[in-house]
Amino acid sequence: MPSIHETRRLPYSAKQMFDLVADVGRYGEFLPWVVATRVKSNDGREMVADMLVGFKMLREKFTSRVVFDAPRELTVHYLDGPMRDLDNHWQFRDVDGGCELEFDVSFTFRNPLFESLAGQYFDKAFRKMVAAFEERAAKLYGGEPA
Template sequence: MFAMVSDIAHYPDFLPWVIALRIRSESEEEAVADMIVGFKGLRESFSCRVHKQRPSDVSVSYIDGPMRHLSNEWHFEPTEEGCCRVDFMVDFSFRSRVFETLAGQMFDKALRKMIAAFEARADELYGVAA
């Protein structure tokens, strides 16, 4: 699961609203990327730093773009059944009141759609756990 989440280059392949992604730099511990997201004719780009601590943590810190701030964290913990428990946290706010209002109205639905996209990607890459 760590490998899937930290493989940001493939986000446009499966994540809704991610139109394009350009990796500026990448190492085992860190990546810096520019992402273009779009929804219903609105498009925005932003830059972020992805911190990778294999195999347990991925965190994203905001560099610049339309947000006031953005951070998210992924924590991975193996289970006794040979599966992986995933904890995810996201915190953000937009500079634009229009985006903030849209995000507030749609946050729960959008988050569920993104989680479903990650779950479908995991099923595609690793198969469904028995």
């Protein structure tokens, strides 16, 4: 199962970064390949949302449950879509001069061939998405993206 772990130190507070990541309804404004999002329910502790992801003519819809522990962590559980599994976990800690963000993601495709192909591009796609979050933070909170 492909997975990745990333730790970043950013010049924003843990709450600012938590709020940015938790704002799933706005992902279509800045995340690559996210065509649209729809928040189906959100009680402040848990959200269920659909995300339409596309590249050229391909479009796939994912449904996830997002569990919040503001402003410390956010966990995403895959509910439905083209994959067998897709989970990610975010942790946010205030440190001198900003926050430390830890991110883990792992996935399994239903089709082993797709998983093999995706694994080859996963790191590059992940880096592009991390950069999009950093650029969004700079736009919302000021400063330069890392």
